[in-house]
Amino acid sequence: MSGVSPTETLDPARVRELFDLRSSYNAFMGGGYQEDPYPTWHRLREEAAVHPGVVHTLTGYDGQAFFAGLPFEDRPHFSAFSYAACDAAYRDAEVFASATEPVDPNVGSPNPLNSMLSMGGTRHRQYRALVQPSFVPNKAQWWIRNWIEQTVHLLIDNVVDQGRAELNVDFCAAIPVLTITGSFGVPVDQALDIRAALSQPDKIVGMIKPIVAARRESPQDDLISILVEAELADEHGVTQRLTDAEIYSFVLLLLSAGSGTTWKQMGITLTALLQRPDVLRAVSEDRALLAPAIEEALRWTPTDPMFSRYTTRDVDFYGVHIPEGSVLHLCLGAANRDPARWDRPDDYDITRTRRPSFAFGGGVHVCLGMHVARAEMRVGISALLDRLPNLRLDPDAEAPRFVGMYERGATEIPVVFG
Numbered sequence: 001m002s003g004v005s006p007t008e009t010l011d012p013a014r015v016r017e018l019f020d021l022r023s024s025y026n027a028f029m030g031g032g033y034q035e036d037p038y039p040t041w042h043r044l045r046e047e048a049a050v051h052p053g054v055v056h057t058l059t060g061y062d063g064q065a066f067f068a069g070l071p072f073e074d075r076p077h078f079s080a081f082s083y084a085a086c087d088a089a090y091r092d093a094e095v096f097a098s099a100t101e102p103v104d105p106n107v108g109s110p111n112p113l114n115s116m117l118s119m120g121g122t123r124h125r126q127y128r129a130l131v132q133p134s135f136v137p138n139k140a141q142w143w144i145r146n147w148i149e150q151t152v153h154l155l156i157d158n159v160v161d162q163g164r165a166e167l168n169v170d171f172c173a174a175i176p177v178l179t180i181t182g183s184f185g186v187p188v189d190q191a192l193d194i195r196a197a198l199s200q201p202d203k204i205v206g207m208i209k210p211i212v213a214a215r216r217e218s219p220q221d222d223l224i225s226i227l228v229e230a231e232l233a234d235e236h237g238v239t240q241r242l243t244d245a246e247i248y249s250f251v252l253l254l255l256s257a258g259s260g261t262t263w264k265q266m267g268i269t270l271t272a273l274l275q276r277p278d279v280l281r282a283v284s285e286d287r288a289l290l291a292p293a294i295e296e297a298l299r300w301t302p303t304d305p306m307f308s309r310y311t312t313r314d315v316d317f318y319g320v321h322i323p324e325g326s327v328l329h330l331c332l333g334a335a336n337r338d339p340a341r342w343d344r345p346d347d348y349d350i351t352r353t354r355r356p357s358f359a360f361g362g363g364v365h366v367c368l369g370m371h372v373a374r375a376e377m378r379v380g381i382s383a384l385l386d387r388l389p390n391l392r393l394d395p396d397a398e399a400p401r402f403v404g405m406y407e408r409g410a411t412e413i414p415v416v417f418g
């Protein structure tokens, strides 16, 4: 078996240094935003389903948030705030494309955008079909058994005797990176090196390269082995294996799409529960309530409340004329609290009738890793409830708040237990 061996340990000081919260909410994603955007998003949705402009400016944030503006400063921007408008855009991937132009992972240097995320049509379908089997709900146990469970317990081992912890960094942060790198066949000590090199694709490729070569020689029970054996059929039905370049871009996509997201979303879920001790107790006593608690947190406060689409032709959309080549921001956070779909949308209520939300996006690009993310959150939170009795927010520390514009998450989550 690959991944974390039970004898390995995680150096808590290194984890804290690598997952420092101050650097994790960065300007690129509007990390300076400290308010609650939902009242403004309600007002904007009531005024119109679609507005000209970008989400952060419309929300009244004039700090930095490059994610939304660059590299498209020269294109017109629009933003959708209703569930119906986001749904319509997600359903029509031909008019509302995921990228401004087609990508080819074999051209240019490996990077997360040079991947299925930016592909459309048949090509996207073919690439996605290759990897989908490793990410279906039935594969959750494969991820849990091989990588998630051991990582979660290593992290709890570090705090269990201390009576207190800061769950955002001591716990939530490292689980997704170690899960993904574990699935690549990278041992824990090197996994932390990958985290350290997260903004340097060349370095990461350097670490993955020998693994790809080794798995081409002798496949194992891990994701890189599945990728090296996968066959892609071209339009003439001729099959080919993925090139190293295609595998590298996919690896970089998984690291960038699956790490910060699951970290922040697990912290949001824990915060929602810790701030409602009755709900936390109910979930602790009946673990069947954990899945609805996670789903409701995804709806109520999705960590990524905005994704962009690019119009491939002129379109009249919810009363607004959007010219070809425009950027349309889908404000998924606003859509997830649309009162046309959910009663009392601002309430975090784990007993509400579950209806799919847009926390994982929608349409053909719906999150590939959603079942892995759910498994990480479920196993992680359940293990905390099992091993840290009487878990509660530290009454002497500052209470957690949600911050950030395009990547939202909790400030510190200080807890005591025992």
Ligand code: HEM
Pocket (backbone or CB within 6 Å): 098, 116, 117, 118, 128, 176, 180, 253, 254, 257, 258, 259, 261, 262, 263, 265, 266, 302, 303, 304, 307, 308, 358, 359, 360, 361, 362, 364, 365, 366, 367, 368, 369, 370, 372, 373
């Ligand atoms: C709670 C955690 C997560 C959230 C909230 C999240 C959210 C999303 C969203 C909203 C999209 C759609 C983007 C769009 O519309 O353009 C997406 C796509 C994607 N996500 Fe996630 N994600 C999470 C975890 C993960 C994990 C753990 C992985 C991998 C192990 C992953 C891999 C991907 C990939 C590969 C795509 C692109 C799919 C495609 O283009 O067909 N995500 N994610």
